[in-house]
Amino acid sequence: xxxxxxxxxxxxxxxxxxxxxxxxxxxxxxxxxxxxxxxxxxxxxxxxxxxxxxxxxxxxxxxxxxxxxxxxxxxxxxxxxxxxxxxxxxxxxxxxxxxxxxxxxxxxxxxxxxxxxxxxxxxxxxxxxxxxxxxxxxxxxxxxxxxxxxxxxxxxxxxxxxxxxxxxxxxxxxxx
Numbered sequence: 001x002x003x004x005x006x007x008x009x010x011x012x013x014x015x016x017x018x019x020x021x022x023x024x025x026x027x028x029x030x031x032x033x034x035x036x037x038x039x040x041x042x043x044x045x046x047x048x049x050x051x052x053x054x055x056x057x058x059x060x061x062x063x064x065x066x067x068x069x070x071x072x073x074x075x076x077x078x079x080x081x082x083x084x085x086x087x088x089x090x091x092x093x094x095x096x097x098x099x100x101x102x103x104x105x106x107x108x109x110x111x112x113x114x115x116x117x118x119x120x121x122x123x124x125x126x127x128x129x130x131x132x133x134x135x136x137x138x139x140x141x142x143x144x145x146x147x148x149x150x151x152x153x154x155x156x157x158x159x160x161x162x163x164x165x166x167x168x169x170x171x172x173x174x175x176x
Contacts, residue, residue, distance in 0.1 A: 032147065039154045040114040045173045046161055047110060052103045054168045066164050070106045071097040073157050077113035080150050083135045084143045086120050121147055
């Protein structure tokens with residue numbers, strides 16, 4: 001009787017140990033990099049799935065259109081990133097939200113901004129992420145706080161874009 005119970009316990013311990021070393025699911029379990037990959041892939045997939053004619057759609061007058069939301073994300077990624085060191089691209093127009101509207105151009109800028117953030121973050125060290133930076137009106141934070149703000153901002157607008165997509169009949173690719 002005791003032998004059977006001990007064998008069961010041993011099997012459970014072995015199995016639980018195997019489960020603990022299995023690769024964690026993509027996303028939060030992999031920290032910043034996993035979450036950045038996740039939101040980046042979703043933003044690009046949703047932009048790709050949205051028809052060109054839906055890029056000019058807006059839910060109401062005075063509210064950003066689909067292309068304006070994507071360009072807001074791209075511009076904000078690059079602007080916020082600039083507080084950590086990299087310069088804003090010289091070829092990014094001052095009013096990019098209003099002037100860059102075609103699907104191809106919007107997606108190109110979106111991808112460029114996502115990749116710029118990813119590459120800058122990859123180069124950071126733990127010490128570098130803790131360095132103090134000044135943002136906006138002299139607000140002090142550290143570089144890690146800026147990267148956190150970027151990922152939160154992108155996720156916030158991802159929710160907005162999912163709502164836009166659903167209102168225009170576009171199904172987010174990951175929910176099909």
